[in-house]
Amino acid sequence: MCGIVGYIGRRDVAPLLLEGLQRLEYRGYDSAGIVVNSPKSGALKMVKAKGRVRDLEARVPKRFAGTTGIAHTRWATHGAPSDINSHPHLDPENKVAVVHNGIVDNAAELRAKLEAEGVVFASETDTEVITHLIARSQAESLEEKVREALKVIEGTYGIAVMHADFADRIVVARNGSPVILGIGEKEMLVASDVAALIAHTRQVVTLNDGEMATLKADDFRTYTTSGTTTNATPETVEWEAASYDMGGHDTYMHKEISEQPDAVDRVLRGRIDDRFNTVHLGGLNLDPREARAIRRVKILGCGTSYHAGLIGASLIEGMARIPADAEPASEFRYRNPVVDPDTLYIAVSQSGETYDVLAAVQELKRKGARVLGVVNVVGSAIAREADGGVYVHAGPEVCVVSTKCFTNTVVAFALLAVHLGRIRDLSVTDGKRIIEGLRKLPAQIQEILEQEEDIKKLAAQYADAKSMMFIGRVRGYPVALEASLKLKEISYIHAEAYPASELKHGPLALIEPSLPTVAIVPDDDLLEKNRAALEEIKARSGRILAVAHREQEKADHTIVVPKNEDELDPILMGIPLQLLAYHTALALGRDIDKPRNLAKSVTVE
Ligand code: M6R
Numbered sequence: 266m267c268g269i270v271g272y273i274g275r276r277d278v279a280p281l282l283l284e285g286l287q288r289l290e291y292r293g294y295d296s297a298g299i300v301v302n303s304p305k306s307g308a309l310k311m312v313k314a315k316g317r318v319r320d321l322e323a324r325v326p327k328r329f330a331g332t333t334g335i336a337h338t339r340w341a342t343h344g345a346p347s348d349i350n351s352h353p354h355l356d357p358e359n360k361v362a363v364v365h366n367g368i369v370d371n372a373a374e375l376r377a378k379l380e381a382e383g384v385v386f387a388s389e390t391d392t393e394v395i396t397h398l399i400a401r402s403q404a405e406s407l408e409e410k411v412r413e414a415l416k417v418i419e420g421t422y423g424i425a426v427m428h429a430d431f432a433d434r435i436v437v438a439r440n441g442s443p444v445i446l447g448i449g450e451k452e453m454l455v456a457s458d459v460a461a462l463i464a465h466t467r468q469v470v471t472l473n474d475g476e477m478a479t480l481k482a483d484d485f486r487t488y489t490t491s492g493t494t495t496n497a498t499p500e501t502v503e504w505e506a507a508s509y510d511m512g513g514h515d516t517y518m519h520k521e522i523s524e525q526p527d528a529v530d531r532v533l534r535g536r537i538d539d540r541f542n543t544v545h546l547g548g549l550n551l552d553p554r555e556a557r558a559i560r561r562v563k564i565l566g567c568g569t570s571y572h573a574g575l576i577g578a579s580l581i582e583g584m585a586r587i588p589a590d591a592e593p594a595s596e597f598r599y600r601n602p603v604v605d606p607d608t609l610y611i612a613v614s615q616s617g618e619t620y621d622v623l624a625a626v627q628e629l630k631r632k633g634a635r636v637l638g639v640v641n642v643v644g645s646a647i648a649r650e651a652d653g654g655v656y657v658h659a660g661p662e663v664c665v666v667s668t669k670c671f672t673n674t675v676v677a678f679a680l681l682a683v684h685l686g687r688i689r690d691l692s693v694t695d696g697k698r699i700i701e702g703l704r705k706l707p708a709q710i711q712e713i714l715e716q717e718e719d720i721k722k723l724a725a726q727y728a729d730a731k732s733m734m735f736i737g738r739v740r741g742y743p744v745a746l747e748a749s750l751k752l753k754e755i756s757y758i759h760a761e762a763y764p765a766s767e768l769k770h771g772p773l774a775l776i777e778p779s780l781p782t783v784a785i786v787p788d789d790d791l792l793e794k795n796r797a798a799l800e801e802i803k804a805r806s807g808r809i810l811a812v813a814h815r816e817q818e819k820a821d822h823t824i825v826v827p828k829n830e831d832e833l834d835p836i837l838m839g840i841p842l843q844l845l846a847y848h849t850a851l852a853l854g855r856d857i858d859k860p861r862n863l864a865k866s867v868t869v870e
Contacts, residue, residue, distance in 0.1 A: 266340040266866055266868045267292075267339050267340050267352075267366040267367075268366070268461065269335070269337055269456055269457040270456045270461040271437070272334055273332070273434070273435050273480050273481060274332060274451060274452025275332055275452065276332065276452065278334035279301055279325055279329045279330075279331065279334065282336040285462075286337075286338055288458075288464070288509060289456070289457070289460060289461050291460075292338070292340075292865045292866055293340055294864075296313065296338070296341075296348070296351035297316075297317070297320075297321040297337065297338045298314070298337050298353050299336040299337075299353070300362040301333065302427060303331060307429050307430075307432035308429055309362050309427065309429050310331065311353060311355060312326075312329070313348050313352075314348055318338065333435065335362060335425045335435060335455075336353075337351070337365075343372060343389060343392075344389030349389075350390050352392060354388060355387075355396065356396050356400035357385065357387075357400075358400065359429070360429045361400040361428050362427045362428075363424055363426050364425050365424045366423040367420060367422040367423060367440070367442040368391060369391035372390075372391030372394050375394045376393075379394065379398075395422075395424060398418075399411055399413075399426060399428075406431075407426065407430075407431040407479075408436055411426055411438060411477065412477070415490055420440075421868075422442055423438075423440075423442030433481055434481050436478070437455050437472070438477040439475075439476055441474060441623070442457065442868060443472075443645070444457065445462065445472070446469060446470040446471075446478055446497075447462035447466045447468070448468040449468075452482060453480040453484075453485050459502055460663070463505075468500070468501060469501075470500070471500075472497070475490050476488070476489055476490070477490055478497075500644075504660065517664035518664040518668060519847060519857075521664055521668045522668045522669070522840075522843050525668070525672050525707075525710045526707040528669045529672060532658045532659070533706075539700070541696075542693050542696035542700060543687035544680045544700075548653050548654055548655065549653045549655065549684070551635075553688045556685055557689060559607065560588075560607035561608040562587050563591075563610050564578050564591035564613060565592060565593075565594035565622060565626075566591065566612065567593055567594050567595055567867070568667075568750065569666075569670070570619070571593050571594070572671070572747040572750065573675050575743035576678065576740070576836075577675065577678030579740055579743075580678050580679050580681075581678065584682040584691050584695070585686040585691065587685065593621075594612065594621045597625050598624050604633070604634050609637065610626075610635065611638070612625065612626045612637070612647050612651060613640075615642070615662060615671075616645060616865065617640040617647040618642070618646055618868050619867050620867060620868050621867070623647050624870075626647055626650045636651050636652055638651030638653075638655075639678065639681070640655075641670050641674070643656060656677075657673040657676075657677045659674075662865075663858070663865075664857070665859055666754045668751075671747060671839065672710075675835065676703065679699065679836070680703070683699050699830055699832060702829045702832070702833045709827040709837055713827070713840045714840070714844075716824065720841055720848060721848040723822055723845065724844075724851075725848070726822075727845075727849060728756070728852040730758060730780070730781050731779065732759040732780055733752060733759070734761055734772065734776070734782040734783070734807075735749040735760060735761065735762040736784050736798060737764070737785035738764060738766055738795055738798075739791060740787070740789075741765070742762070742763075742764045743835065744785045744835045745764075746762040748839060749783075751842065754860050755847070755850040756846060756849045756853055757855065757860075758853075768801060773805065776801075776805040776806075777807065778807065780808075781807070784799055784811045784820065785838050786799070786817055787828075787838065788815065788828055796817070799811065799820060802819075809821050810822045811823045812841055812842060814828045814834075
């Protein structure tokens with residue numbers, strides 16, 4: 266969703282900000298804008314454009330010099346995508362410029378009040394309220410003006426503010442929307458995502474909610490919204506700038522699918538303890554006594570992370586013998602759930618920013634629950650709010666659709682399940698068995714990736730389908746759910762996922778030659794049941810593509826994947842279906858990395 270990038274230093278700022286915006290494109294947006302200040306007069310110059318960053322770039326005049334600037338990619342909430350509604354928003358005297366991520370909940374009320382005082386609004390956005398409040402403040406410093414404005418604002422924000430009368434600084438603030446400072450040599454940056462900073466510096470400060478900062482070219486200062494100094498110290502970002510590049514692949518999605526053997530290797534690294542056939546998870550903050558006292562596990566996430574959570578629940582229930590289930594965080598927070606002190610809540614999020622998940626975590630914590638995070642982005646909001654957790658170490662995932670993060674999240678759940686299991690009921694032998702299985706994963710994933718050409722041919726055969734059915738049983742069902750989500754997100758082919766056991770309770774009515782079914786058919790105790798479902802489909806002349814551990818007679822095609830332990834099979838069975846979705850979308854000419862209507866991090870409700 267929306268992205269912020271800002272710079273103060275000695276370099277020509279416009280190209281640098283435009284490059285930063287390009288790095289944020291993956292998050293999803295509909296318009297973009299930039300403000301720089303004139304080196305001589307300090308006057309603010311602004312360009313905005315509906316559409317892509319390249320449309321904005323085309324509008325930036327040749328003479329657009331400046332050494333301080335802020336820029337933004339907007340994902341419309343209040344007011345349609347348009348040039349006017351794009352950020353930055355300037356006051357009528359062109360003195361104050363604001364870029365904002367988040368939502369001002371009381372914007373309508375504040376707008377009415379300001380209009381009654383004679384303020385004329387240029388846009389329909391909630392953000393413009395912030396600009397006018399700052400511009401109208403009588404406070405002496407820019408910091409104080411911003412603070413005054415924030416006092417009356419309800420909602421979430423990450424903001425960056427420039428003022429023509431305070432040309433030596435950018436003031437930023439955070440409440441619920443990420444703000445990250447990039448600390449350079451005689452230059453400072455700010456962004457809502459490390460991706461926009463990493464080409465310039467790896468020294469970063471992530472602001473906390475309720476924190477502000479003043480950036481000057483050779484100095485930065487952090488403090489709370491009530492003015493107390495916080496003295497934040499920079500941390501080094503682990504990822505190289507190259508992690509955000511396409512690395513020779515045609516799309517980020519393809520790159521990220523291909524990276525999975527290394528990514529899985531990373532999530533396992535340093536965590537396995539062969540002496541006790543268990544797993545160490547440093548950040549869990551859960552001692553064995555506490556682990557033994559857990560009566561239930563409730564996993565919360567959205568979209569793909571929810572699907573990973575479903576597999577996680579079955580791994581935890583199976584290995585640790587603790588009743589566990591997963592629920593979409595977006596639903597959980599609205600149904601006034603019973604919050605039980607003996608339940609361990611686990612919030613799953615690749616980005617660590619998804620609003621519905623974050624809000625669920627905050628509600629749970631308010632009610633005294635213990636919440637762990639299973640998160641990819643280090644230092645993200647959900648990781649910080651949680652009492653402890655497991656980082657999934659997938660590395661930056663740029664494509665809007667999640668692939669390697671899904672896989673690594675499931676592996677992280679397997680590690681957590683072994684950890685909890687070995688404190689409770691998982692035997693040494695079973696602990697060893699699962700650990701050996703986990704170690705096999707990177708090579709087995711590589712084996713699957715080597716079938717890409719065959720999967721591409723299959724995709725060409727199924728790409729004409731108007732709709733597809735995905736079925737799986739027990740552990741296979743979340744795999745079916747995730748595969749169907751992947752296909753619809755990037756190919757726009759309608760897809761449904763059902764438990765195979767539910768077929769005859771309704772969806773069988775849909776089966777006909779033009780509706781292909783993708784069936785998850787592992788070699789486990791349910792193999793015969795799954796085969797029976799294939800028979801039912803075949804009897805209705807349905808086309809079947811099976812993902813299985815051996816050729817399936819009833820299927821028209823079978824993708825054969827290597828066998829691991831039954832518990833870990835779902836991890837491998839999902840991989841060929843990522844490739845199937847990818848090649849189907851490619852055959853249909855879709856914009857794979859930026860599917861329509863979707864954003865990488867859904868930071869609004
Ligand atoms: O960053 P998160 O894991 O919290 O994101 C949750 C979902 O928005 C996300 O998984 C979404 O479903 C992806 N587009 C999946 O490909």
